Amino acid sequence: MHFLIPVLSVLNQHGYARAMLIVLGIVSMSPVPAQAAHSGKSSPPYLGGIWIKPWDETDKLPPGVTKAELFPPDISMPDYTPEYQAKHEKIKAIQLSAGSDKGAGADAINTVAVQRQAKCLPYGMPRMMNWQLSLDILQAPDRITIAGEIDRELRRIWLNREQPPLDEVDLGWFGHSVGKWERNTLVVNTIGVKEEVDGENYMAHSDQMVIVERIYLHKPDVLYDDITITDPLALKKPLSYRSVWIRAPQDFEPVEYVCDNLRSYVNQDGKVVHDFDNKQ
Amino acid sequence: MCKRLTMGSHLLWRLIMSAAIALSASVATAHHSFSMFNTKKLVTVEGTVTDFQFSNPHTFVELDVPQADGSVSHYTLEGPSPSILKRLGWNRLTLKTGEKLKFTMLPLRDGGPGGMLHKVTLSNGKVMSAGNETVLDKE
Numbered sequence: 001m002h003f004l005i006p007v008l009s010v011l012n013q014h015g016y017a018r019a020m021l022i023v024l025g026i027v028s029m030s031p032v033p034a035q036a037a038h039s040g041k042s043s044p045p046y047l048g049g050i051w052i053k054p055w056d057e058t059d060k061l062p063p064g065v066t067k068a069e070l071f072p073p074d075i076s077m078p079d080y081t082p083e084y085q086a087k088h089e090k091i092k093a094i095q096l097s098a099g100s101d102k103g104a105g106a107d108a109i110n111t112v113a114v115q116r117q118a119k120c121l122p123y124g125m126p127r128m129m130n131w132q133l134s135l136d137i138l139q140a141p142d143r144i145t146i147a148g149e150i151d152r153e154l155r156r157i158w159l160n161r162e163q164p165p166l167d168e169v170d171l172g173w174f175g176h177s178v179g180k181w182e183r184n185t186l187v188v189n190t191i192g193v194k195e196e197v198d199g200e201n202y203m204a205h206s207d208q209m210v211i212v213e214r215i216y217l218h219k220p221d222v223l224y225d226d227i228t229i230t231d232p233l234a235l236k237k238p239l240s241y242r243s244v245w246i247r248a249p250q251d252f253e254p255v256e257y258v259c260d261n262l263r264s265y266v267n268q269d270g271k272v273v274h275d276f277d278n279k280q
Numbered sequence: 281m282c283k284r285l286t287m288g289s290h291l292l293w294r295l296i297m298s299a300a301i302a303l304s305a306s307v308a309t310a311h312h313s314f315s316m317f318n319t320k321k322l323v324t325v326e327g328t329v330t331d332f333q334f335s336n337p338h339t340f341v342e343l344d345v346p347q348a349d350g351s352v353s354h355y356t357l358e359g360p361s362p363s364i365l366k367r368l369g370w371n372r373l374t375l376k377t378g379e380k381l382k383f384t385m386l387p388l389r390d391g392g393p394g395g396m397l398h399k400v401t402l403s404n405g406k407v408m409s410a411g412n413e414t415v416l417d418k419e
Contacts, residue, residue, distance in 0.1 A: 099314070099315045099316075100315050101315075120336070120337050133363050149363055150361075150363070151337075254363070255361075255362050255363040255366055256336070256362075257336050257337075257361070257363065258336055259336045259337045260335065260336065261333055261335035261336060261337075261338070261340070262337065263338075263340070274316055274358075
């Protein structure tokens, strides 16, 4: 600001210099991002930080937040097409029987429903956005990265990009996500979640599933993720639900989640055997 | 913008810690079914800790339990992930090898020497929960 010195000296003669310095100081301390300052647009809200799930059975609530705001209704059952109603029931049966004495059967050994219980397979999308351990949201101008505490889940939401056709997307656990800001809401479109990755409540879906999320700060320390799932093959109508997160305490640190002490395996009957004798 | 937490937030966190009991049942079952445990029964075992595995996906307590006939049976107690136990105030040194402690567990249904870790009473008398209260069916 050296160039201002002669100007200020002139202004000072008229008693204006002090006031101008104060104004300049206020401007320089203002937390307006450079992008917004140049573009004239307001910057998007900051969603970054570590977020945890509010837990039930709390008698008292944070000031200004009601219980209804933290605990949305249970997720309703999807309105399946007959084909996917059958797939849903099969997933549920396999997962439950894999943990029972009879097992899920030899033909189910390699299904995600069985293997997830024996290995630390991720939950993927959309379940990682509604799981009970923390999310670490990292916000950059071109992307939002979300690290889930359980099973080291990780997804990236690419900002200001078009979603490519499904044929150009590699199918995976987290799919391909693009996002854009609509005022204070991050609107995220995710495709490419492979069919084997079940959703909430043993939800069946096809690889044509589309997940739209509207992520926003409901309150300064309360984050909402309004999730809507459509699937032309699996669902007769969209399934919508809300996932609620609250800001973690400042000293909260997610715990490392590397599964190096797996003491379970799948036997020939598709039963997840819990081997207490297999001391690591 | 790392917002400084208010007193209200800290209060909320303490409440959450206590409410973890309600949550952890579902988290504990993350990687496999817990149908092998009898959720209608709570058993007390007292023994010497031979190992405490503060590990993922689940924690384990290895325990030598003296029997009435003078023999020693080895028990394995399975607990939730370190993520859950840390929220409940545990750390990797909460149980030390060689300590003689009293545990409650939901026993294995097959009658084997082991179960799901429920609570432990430490040497100083403090009771630590593993957050499985809602797993236990109260009849």
